[in-house]
Amino acid sequence: MSGFETRAIHVGQEPDKETGAVIPPIFLTTTFKQDEVAEMRAGYDYGRAGTPTRTDLESVIASLENAEYGYSFSSGQAAEDAVLRLVDHDAHILIPHDAYGGTFRLVDKIHAPRGMKYTSVSLQDPDAVKAAWQPNTKLIWLETPTNPTLSIVDIEQLAALAHQRSALLVVDNTFATPYLQRPLDLGADIVVHSLTKYIGGHSDATGGFVALNDGELAERTYFQQKAVGAVLAPFDCYLLQRSVKTLGVRMERHCDNAEAVAALLVGHPKISKVLYPGLASHANHDVATKQMSRYGGMVSLLLKGGEEEALNVVKQTKVFTLAESLGAVESLIEHPHRMTHSSAANSPLEVDKSLIRLSVGIETIDDLLADLTQALDGS
Numbered sequence: 288m289s290g291f292e293t294r295a296i297h298v299g300q301e302p303d304k305e306t307g308a309v310i311p312p313i314f315l316t317t318t319f320k321q322d323e324v325a326e327m328r329a330g331y332d333y334g335r336a337g338t339p340t341r342t343d344l345e346s347v348i349a350s351l352e353n354a355e356y357g358y359s360f361s362s363g364q365a366a367e368d369a370v371l372r373l374v375d376h377d378a379h380i381l382i383p384h385d386a387y388g389g390t391f392r393l394v395d396k397i398h399a400p401r402g403m404k405y406t407s408v409s410l411q412d413p414d415a416v417k418a419a420w421q422p423n424t425k426l427i428w429l430e431t432p433t434n435p436t437l438s439i440v441d442i443e444q445l446a447a448l449a450h451q452r453s454a455l456l457v458v459d460n461t462f463a464t465p466y467l468q469r470p471l472d473l474g475a476d477i478v479v480h481s482l483t484k485y486i487g488g489h490s491d492a493t494g495g496f497v498a499l500n501d502g503e504l505a506e507r508t509y510f511q512q513k514a515v516g517a518v519l520a521p522f523d524c525y526l527l528q529r530s531v532k533t534l535g536v537r538m539e540r541h542c543d544n545a546e547a548v549a550a551l552l553v554g555h556p557k558i559s560k561v562l563y564p565g566l567a568s569h570a571n572h573d574v575a576t577k578q579m580s581r582y583g584g585m586v587s588l589l590l591k592g593g594e595e596e597a598l599n600v601v602k603q604t605k606v607f608t609l610a611e612s613l614g615a616v617e618s619l620i621e622h623p624h625r626m627t628h629s630s631a632a633n634s635p636l637e638v639d640k641s642l643i644r645l646s647v648g649i650e651t652i653d654d655l656l657a658d659l660t661q662a663l664d665g666s
């Protein structure tokens with residue numbers, strides 16, 4: 288169909304045929320009247336198997352990822368779990384050494400005890416990926432940009448490597464969103480999302496998504512959605528569909544504000560390093576430019592004064608709220624070592640104690656810059 292924003296607003300939002308309502312009603316029903324007795328019914332029969340409100344949401348997000356098929360789940364983790372079950376339970380998979388903590392926990396504590404083997408490896412290093420390869424390696428799990436160091440991994444390069452060896456490439460596209468990066472177009476097999484973050488964008492709905500083009504994998508993903516039942520409620524589907532309509536304008540403003548924040552921080556005497564893929568000084572800036580249209584709303588920084596100074600700064604911001612999560616209209620600040628990544632202490636995932644992560648919101652930029660300046664200068 289047409290451009291990104293047009294699809295974001297119109298796909299899955301046909302005006303109601305009976306009433307003309309421009310916004311389709313939320314179908315709050317768990318079951319559907321059947322005209323005759325039939326074992327396999329075309330259309331809807333039971334809420335867990337599907338509702339019109341869920342179909343609408345799935346059609347728009349699949350469209351934005353340029354995917355043939357899309358399935359929503361009750362959280363990002365539920366979506367990830369469905370993807371991990373697409374390979375044999377005793378397969379070997381590769382996960383990034385700096386994977387999202389919840390992904391690492393799901394693989395390490397739920398799937399590994401049931402037979403899955405995994406190696407965590409730096410996906411930025413193709414030689415390390417090849418060295419970690421085993422005869423039964425079936426899947427590479429990739430995130431880019433990563434959390435919280437905002438490293439960039441080359442999706443095309445990893446897709447080629449996976450496909451030469453008959454493995455699947457899965458990309459967690461939560462940080463970039465389909466507005467900035469479309470992994471399926473770059474060769475990935477499966478995209479997963481936490482809808483809880485930018486796609487939801489208002490810190491009020493939890494959800495997950497799987498987008499893909501392969502019909503057989505799609506059928507198995509749908510079967511799991513229905514059989515396991517980690518589905519989205521109709522009202523959450525409605526909230527998320529409402530959010531998707533403004534994803535493009537929100538992402539533009541997130542990027543504008545994050546660029547301005549990164550520029551401010553780069554020159555600050557208390558800061559030893561600013562991590563933002565949009566900075567020419569970023570180690571993977573060229574790859575980011577190749578595969579993303581802009582650089583996103585997340586900025587991390589390291590303080591010369593170490594952990595103590597970092598803890599002081601996160602306590603002193605007033606517009607940036609001290610909280611976990613990311614991707615919403617309001618700006619958030621957090622200390623990953625003690626908060627989102629505390630369970631990674633003494634593991635390969637351990638985060639530098641002087642690192643602060645910002646989820647730059649879409650408030651007035653002058654207020655954000657003034658808030659960070661007062662917090663840094665007062666610490």
Ligand SMILES: *Cc1c(COP(=O)(O)O)cnc(C)c1O
Pocket residue numbers: 362363364365387389390430434459461462480481482483484493494495
């Ligand atoms: C939050 C997040 C998830 C998990 O999503 P939930 O909706 O919290 O279950 C997965 N991957 C990334 C990159 C995330 O930020």
